[in-house]
Amino acid sequence: MEHQHNQKDNPLIHDLMMKGFIYTTLHHLSWPQQTLTVENGLVLRFYHRGMLSITPAQYKGDSATVISVGVHGDETGPIELVDKLVTQVLSGEVSISHPCLFIFAHPDATIKKQRFIEQNLNQLFEMSNMQIRGIEGEIAAKIKDVVELFFERSSGKKRWHLDLHCSSRPSQYPVFAIRPATRHQSGSADQELKYFAQHADVQAFLLCHHPSYAFSWYTGEYFQAKSLTIELGQLRALGENDLSVFSSFLSGMHLLLNRNEKLDDVNCMDQDIAVYDVVDEIRKQHPDLAFTARQALINFEPLYLNQEYGIQGGVPMICESGGYALVFANDKVDVGQRAALLVERIR
Structure with a gap:
């Protein structure tokens, strides 16, 4: 990959610096693979469309962070937030202490104002030898290749990944995190995740106990990253998101990108x-x-003991505990797809 120092005539770097990450990803359909050093010493590496790493001129240690958005194309709030973050890093307003990879995963779905085009991209991050199928399959394969390459020179215990989303439904907790179940879970890792959550004003943690094929699970399972899926507010059209409500979360990301060896x-x-x-x-x-319960309309709204909350196959679905709630309830998904999570508050 060619390394360039003079970017005056490079339209990709010009638009990235002047118009931002969103504009550059949506308007440049092809990103030539290249490495560039900009005037402030930051090293930019372009992998594929929407996949950009930024590395400080000098850094110590072997930390690495991935921030991803747009895995679902219509979830625009996180896309706009990371556009702002990338601009802050490029301008020097926000310092980074180690290499950071920013991924805008599915720009074509964003252009079409759709969640996906053929299939749910966030269910395609499974075994490395999975068959590539369709548009989303090709995107998942590219993302996995880039993440593997990016994480090569880092240490497993010093890797982080935040995959940012937003919900189609209101929530009792406007900002909440989902910790995937991986073989690398540990008390110390969970403690660092908790510290980040406190700094970033994350209001709730959802703990998974079975593997999934989501992007955050993939980086945690295969690269030992401290990985979270973060839900930030509700769906809005591109350009209509009020980013001020996520100012605390943005500050948390600033801290994460400029951390030393670990968060405390x-x-x-x-x-x-x-x-x-x-x-x-x-x-x-x-x-x-x-889903027949009114609580299904709001994430984490408590169900009642013995309440019917849905019907499937003609059989009522009954709540067996007063501490249960539904998250991501959507009975319009295709047969075979996840329709909801049934969750219980433990503290």
């Missing part, structure tokens, strides 16, 4: 974070699946 609790607020376990992953097994 220095200057960390003693914030009470709600913690939930995933009790069940509800799959749509019959076309008649319907």
Whole structure:
């Protein structure tokens, strides 16, 4: 990959510096693979469209961070937030202490104002030898290749990945995190995740106990990264998001990108974070699946003991605990797809 120092005539770097990450990703359909050093010493590496790493001129240690958005193309709030973050890093307003990879995963779906084009990209990050199928399959393969290359020179315990999303439904917690279940879970890793959550004003943690094929699971499972899926507010059209409501989360990302060897609790607020376990992953097994409880309209809204909250295959779905709630309830998904998470607050 060619390394260039003079970018005056490079339209890709010109638009990135002057118009931002969103504009450059949406308007440049092809990103030639190249490495560039800009005037302030930052080293930019272009992998594929929407995949950009930024490395400080000098750094110590072997940390690395991935920030991804647009895995679902219509989730525009996080895309706009990371556009702002990339601009802050490029301008020097925000310092980074180590290599950082920014991924805008599915720009074509964003242009079409769709979640995806053929299939859900966030269910395609499974085994490395999976068959590549369709548009989203090709995107997943590229992302996995780039992440593997990016993480090569870093240490597993010093890798982080935040995959940013937003929900189609309102939530009791406007900002909440999902920790995937991986073979590398540990108490010390969870403690660092907690510190980040406190710094970033994350209001709730959702703990998964079974593997999934989501992007955050992939980086945690295969690269030992401290990985989270973060849900930031609700769906809005591109350009209509109020980023001020995520100012605390943005500050948390600033801290993460400029960390030393690890995050700690220095200057960390003693914030009470709600913690939930995933009790069940509800799959749509019959076309008649319907969520009948009004609580299904709001993530984390508590169900009542013995309340019917849905019907599937003609059989009522009954809440067996007063501490249960639904998250991501959507009975319109295709048969075989996840329709909701049934969760229980544990603290």
